[in-house]
Amino acid sequence: MNANEILDEMEKLYPNAECELKHETPFQLLVAVVLSAQTTDESVNKVTPALFAAYPTSKAMAQASLSDIESYIRRIGLYRNKARSILKLSQDLEEKFHGEVPSSYKDLMSLAGVGRKTANVVRSVAFDIPSFAVDTHVDRISKRLGLAKPYDSVEKVEEKLKRKIDRDRWNRGHHEFIFFGRYLCHSRNPECYRCPFIDICKKDKVDAYLKKKA
DNA sequence: AACTCGGGGCA
DNA sequence: TGCCCAGAGTT
Secondary structure (H helix, E strand, O other): OOHHHHHHHHHHHHHOOOOOOOOOOOOOOOOHHHHHHOOOOOHHHHHHHHHHOOOOOHHHHHHHOHHHHHHOOOOOOHHHHHHHHHHHHHHHHHOOOOOOOOOOOOHHHOOOOOOHHHHHHHHHHHHHHHHHOOOOHHHHHHOOOOOOOOOOHHHHHHHOOOOOOOOOOHHHHHHHHHHHHHHHHOOOOOOHHHHEEEEEEEEHHHHHHHHHOO
């Protein structure tokens, strides 16, 4: 089963896979993805409605105080770093990008709190530019399904996925991986009894590598 | 490459 | 109580 065939199967399981972070604009998506680091999207969706009601645009958020922003997102982890990031990010959008979220990878990466994964998700979801963001789900799934080696870096995983998957399927494919990881192939107790990839799964080898490294 | 940030959810 | 979660910045 090649990578595109794996995607075919995932699309049967999750025909409606898409970004689950609540947002109405590219700016709100950008903020939501920054907030989602090391946290579930479910947790982020609990705080963003009030946050975006208070600060719907970068212009509004750029004028907020750090402590006010913190008060909205205190319930999720890493909130001090994240509050600093989204305040600085809003100010930079106003001062350097005329209040508009840039679409280039380089410009996105220049923003506070935006790294490889966030830049790719924003390009994919907000601008529909072919991207393949590698996060913990994508990394884990790729290695279990043999699309990458257990020791591959995230850069290597992204490179291999882009090479093995048709370009016009990158954006949809990313979310298929996410759904598969979230709802079936969990980090700890995956539901292998109903997995269509049980015959090609290399979870044992991946686990053995991780155990040896630890 | 390793370390740190961090509250909430779940066993 | 202990461990993990749609990562990024610093060293």
